[in-house]
Amino acid sequence: MYRKIAARSNEMQQRPEKRYDRRNGTFKFVNRRDDITLDDDPATLRAEMSCGHAVSPESLTAWCQSLLDQGQYKFTCPALKDGGNQTCGKEWPYVEVRKMAVLTDSEQRHFEESMAALAAANFHEYKSVSIIVCEIITTSLIVPVSITVSSLINCT
Ligand SMILES: [Zn+2]
Numbered sequence: 001m002y003r004k005i006a007a008r009s010n011e012m013q014q015r016p017e018k019r020y021d022r023r024n025g026t027f028k029f030v031n032r033r034d035d036i037t038l039d040d041d042p043a044t045l046r047a048e049m050s051c052g053h054a055v056s057p058e059s060l061t062a063w064c065q066s067l068l069d070q071g072q073y074k075f076t077c078p079a080l081k082d083g084g085n086q087t088c089g090k091e092w093p094y095v096e097v098r099k100m101a102v103l104t105d106s107e108q109r110h111f112e113e114s115m116a117a118l119a120a121a122n123f124h125e126y127k128s129v130s131i132i133v134c135e136i137i138t139t140s141l142i143v144p145v146s147i148t149v150s151s152l153i154n155c156t
Contacts, residue, residue, distance in 0.1 A: 018057035018102045020045045027100075030054045035079035035088075036063050049100060051090035053079040057102040064097050068111065073118035 020027055027047040033040035035053035046054040055063075064075050075097050077088035092100075094115065098108060 018061065018104075020047055020057060020102065034059050035077075036060065047100060049077065049090075049092060050096060051077050051079075051088050051092070053077055053088055055100060057100070060097065060101040061103065061107065064101060064111070068114045068118070071118055073115040073122075 020029065022029070022045060030046055030048050031042070032046065032054045034044070034046055034056055036055055036059040039056070039059070044056050046056050048054055049060075063078060067073075067075060075092045075094065077090045077092065079088040080086070081088050094111070097103070098111070101107075103111060
């Protein structure tokens with residue numbers, strides 16, 4: 001057991017930095033600085049997201065991981081635009097993040113599980129709000145209504 005854990009943490013430490021494959025023609029490579037970290041090391045290959053901002057696999061993975069850590073399961077672009085007065089804010093679909101961040105199998109699993117858990121938590125929040133709305137309406141009308149899923153849909 002102990003050996004297994006030690007081997008795994010060793011593996012994580014030795015993980016090579018993720019890089020784009022220059023030969024992969026499906027990426028649009030750019031020679032600009034990273035719009036997430038503002039890193040401009042010319043040795044790092046960066047690619048353009050659908051919104052036009054430049055990322056590297058490392059910066060994109062770290063940014064999206066930080067969003068998940070904050071309970072956000074929608075991935076939005078943090079790049080500054082209009083001279084730094086506004087953020088881009090464009091939502092990237094997960095498939096784009098998965099590709100552009102070059103997510104490993106274990107990262108994909110972790111991302112997908114986190115997104116599913118956060119989305120489910122949000123759904124329950126929304127449902128409990130609907131129940132409160134229905135109760136107020138039915139009380140004020142003094143109409144006894146049993147709250148079912150279909151009546152919830154009608155109420156909202
Ligand atoms: Zn953007």
